[in-house]
Amino acid sequence: MIISSIEKTFRFLFKQKDVLLLGLANWILTNIISLVLISTLAIQTPQPDFQSLAGSLSDVSKVASNIYALILGTAVIFIITSLISIFFTTAVYRYILRKNLYVALNEAPKVYVNLVVGRVLQFLIFLAIALVGVILSFAAAPLLFVIVPVIILIENKLIFMDLMICLKEKSPVDSIKSSWEYSNKFFWRILATSLLLGLIIGIPMIIIYLASVFLLGEIGSIIYGVLSGLTFPLNHILAVMMYVNIGEQRRS
Numbered sequence: 576m577i578i579s580s581i582e583k584t585f586r587f588l589f590k591q592k593d594v595l596l597l598g599l600a601n602w603i604l605t606n607i608i609s610l611v612l613i614s615t616l617a618i619q620t621p622q623p624d625f626q627s628l629a630g631s632l633s634d635v636s637k638v639a640s641n642i643y644a645l646i647l648g649t650a651v652i653f654i655i656t657s658l659i660s661i662f663f664t665t666a667v668y669r670y671i672l673r674k675n676l677y678v679a680l681n682e683a684p685k686v687y688v689n690l691v692v693g694r695v696l697q698f699l700i701f702l703a704i705a706l707v708g709v710i711l712s713f714a715a716a717p718l719l720f721v722i723v724p725v726i727i728l729i730e731n732k733l734i735f736m737d738l739m740i741c742l743k744e745k746s747p748v749d750s751i752k753s754s755w756e757y758s759n760k761f762f763w764r765i766l767a768t769s770l771l772l773g774l775i776i777g778i779p780m781i782i783i784y785l786a787s788v789f790l791l792g793e794i795g796s797i798i799y800g801v802l803s804g805l806t807f808p809l810n811h812i813l814a815v816m817m818y819v820n821i822g823e824q825r826r827s
Contacts (some may be wrong), residue, residue: 576761576820577768583816584772584809593676594667594808601663602804605656612652633760654665661805666688667808668741671815689740693747697733701726732758733763738814761821772813 605706665687697818708722732755741751752778758765787795 576764576817577771580768580813580816581772581775583819584813587671587812588655588809591674592669594670595669596676596807596811597663597666598807599681599801599804601660601807602800602805605659606800608655608659609652612648612655612693625798635745638749657694657728657802661690661694663807664737664811669816670808671812672682672742676792684777686744689744689747690737693750696751697736699704700729700733700753704729727766728762729771731762734758734765734769734814735818737811737820744814757818757821765817768817769810772809776809780806 662683665683668680669686673679673682677800688765704725705722708719708725711721712719720769733751735756736747736750737756739745739753740747743753747752780799780802784799788800789795791798
């Protein structure tokens with residue numbers, strides 16, 4: 576299953592190169608919006624003059640206000656860029672199904688809201704695990720180190736959630752249940768396959784990043800960003816291929 580899923584992922588990618596455009600579009604939009612929002616935030620939150628106002632209550636108030644604005648602005652940027660990425664995630668899955676960019680973009684909105692809800696539920700699950708781990712760590716510090724393995728376990732069990740929502744058009748709650756059940760007995764193979772793809776992509780990307788940034792500077796950073804955007808669909812394609820392979824093994 577491991578090698579087969581990786582092979583089918585790249586075979587699909589080389590055959591259906593249009594899917595790369597969705598990853599590139601996601602990278603362009605998220606970066607443009609991030610730059611616009613960061614610029615707006617910088618203009619609206621000027622830094623106070625510490626030398627002339629040091630120690631005054633008004634300066635403390637300005638610093639507190641700027642910190643609040645920075646936190647709020649960062650949260651807004653994160654939410655907006657996440658919503659954009661979720662839209663392109665739905666488009667990638669619909670493209671895998673339809674193999675047509677126009678149809679994929681046209682059909683993406685009908686499952687978009689469900690995927691947003693699913694991602695929120697997923698985030699709340701991870702947040703709850705983290706909070707429980709932190710609370711338990713006060714009683715026994717080593718319990719804090721249990722959080723990471725538990726999150727890895729949950730993440731692998733929910734790896735087909737997006738697929739269930741975008742391709743099977745199930746509700747977010749049903750998708751979580753279905754993904755959990757479908758991945759039974761395949762945890763280690765799913766984890767190994769995901770890690771292998773991560774290494775296949777990650778090692779060359781690190782080399783490209785170091786070479787491009789040190790040799791080309793700002794242009795190198797842009798080149799690396801574009802390449803990162805192009806890899807965006809790979810994990811979604813891999814999820815579909817693993818889903819297909821698991822189904823074949825269950826039937827055999």
